[in-house]
Amino acid sequence: ELTQSEIVLxxxxxxxxxxxxxxxxSIQRQxxxxxxxxxxxxRKDQQIQIFKQNAQIDSELITSLHEQIKMLxxxxxxxxxxxxxxxxxxxxxxxxxxxxxxxxxxxxDSDDSDSFSDDSSVxxxxxxxx
Numbered sequence: 001e002l003t004q005s006e007i008v009l010x011x012x013x014x015x016x017x018x019x020x021x022x023x024x025x026s027i028q029r030q031x032x033x034x035x036x037x038x039x040x041x042x043r044k045d046q047q048i049q050i051f052k053q054n055a056q057i058d059s060e061l062i063t064s065l066h067e068q069i070k071m072l073x074x075x076x077x078x079x080x081x082x083x084x085x086x087x088x089x090x091x092x093x094x095x096x097x098x099x100x101x102x103x104x105x106x107x108x109d110s111d112d113s114d115s116f117s118d119d120s121s122v123x124x125x126x127x128x129x130x
Contacts, residue, residue, distance in 0.1 A: 002010070
């Protein structure tokens with residue numbers, strides 16, 4: 001038969017055991033929460049690294065695109081300058097052609113003889129003038 005003090009001791013031991021089990025469960029939950037937080041931090045760190053890498057790639061891409069645009073603009077400027085020069089030359093040739101026609105017309109109109117009236121003479125005269 002148990003004495004009163006043994007019953008009290010057993011009751012206290014059971015209470016301490018229950019408290020200890022509850023504390024162990026609480027510690028286990030806290031460990032799980034801590035592990036979850038660490039995993040979350042690791043994922044966040046990985047995401048930050050990915051964002052940094054993407055930002056670097058974006059920066060390099062933007063720089064490359066700027067260089068390509070600059071190069072294309074330079075090529076366009078050269079092409080436009082060449083086209084403008086060709087247009088100027090074409091206008092000069094048209095003006096010379098007009099002047100030659102005018103000169104030939106004056107020459108053929110002022111000459112009453114038929115010595116320069118045939119087409120071959122006019123073509124020869126035009127070629128000589130040019």
